[in-house]
């Protein structure tokens with residue numbers, strides 16, 4: 779991948795299209811579209827047709843602005859829609875299999891909760907790792923206890939050559955604790971996507987590789 783890796787990953791939840799429209803517009807206004815990625819994450823009960831159509835519309839917002847667009851879980855939808863890549867976790871295809879499905883050029887994210895898991899994901903072909911839960915979150919149930927900023931930092935140290943994205947309960951106020959990584963957010967954008975995207979992108983005003 780020859781672009782600077784985005785440091786703000788906006789994951790769709792409530793009102794996906796309105797949120798993406800707002801954050802992409804903010805990023806364009808700030809000249810920060812290379813700092814933003816959008817991950818399309820739909821409920822398990824959304825059928826593939828709907829997921830494909832939603833992803834295609836979101837991609838139509840992202841691509842003209844050069845915003846990276848990834849799809850959570852559903853690799854077939856990512857490929858069919860022409861997204862930039864996908865994100866997989868413990869209940870999805872294994873990283874090596876996902877890499878085979880997506881091909882060598884795609885961006886592939888893998889959820890990892892420990893340094894060892896991050897090293898294994900890197901060795902199996904992940905482009906970046908999503909690490910969490912950094913803090914307690916009400917957005918997803920059934921998660922293990924938060925690993926905190928120290929747990930995130932341990933993963934950052936374990937894979938110095940790959941981007942790390944902290945997820946789970948991340949807020950703008952917590953950014954100073956999260957050193958050397960980007961962040962993925964759902965809830966923090968819910969109430970005011972425009973204002974929150976502005977605050978995140980301003981705070982994360984340096985490329986990921988130079989956040990230290």
Ligand SMILES: Cc1ncc(COP(=O)(O)OP(=O)(O)O)c(N)n1
Pocket residue numbers: 787789817819850851865866867868869870887888889907908909918943945962
């Ligand atoms: C950037 C990022 N990190 C972690 C996740 C979580 O993925 P996963 O563990 O597969 O859980 P679901 O999101 O599928 O419920 C993510 N989506 N993005």
Ligand SMILES: Cc1nc(C(=O)O)sc1CCOP(=O)(O)O
Pocket residue numbers: 889909910911912914915916917918921945946947948962963964965966
């Ligand atoms: C989808 C997801 N995965 C997590 C993990 O740790 O794997 S935490 C999480 C929810 C992130 O939402 P919010 O920003 O609202 O806390």
Ligand SMILES: [Mg+2]
Pocket residue numbers: 850851865866867868869870
């Ligand atoms: Mg998943």
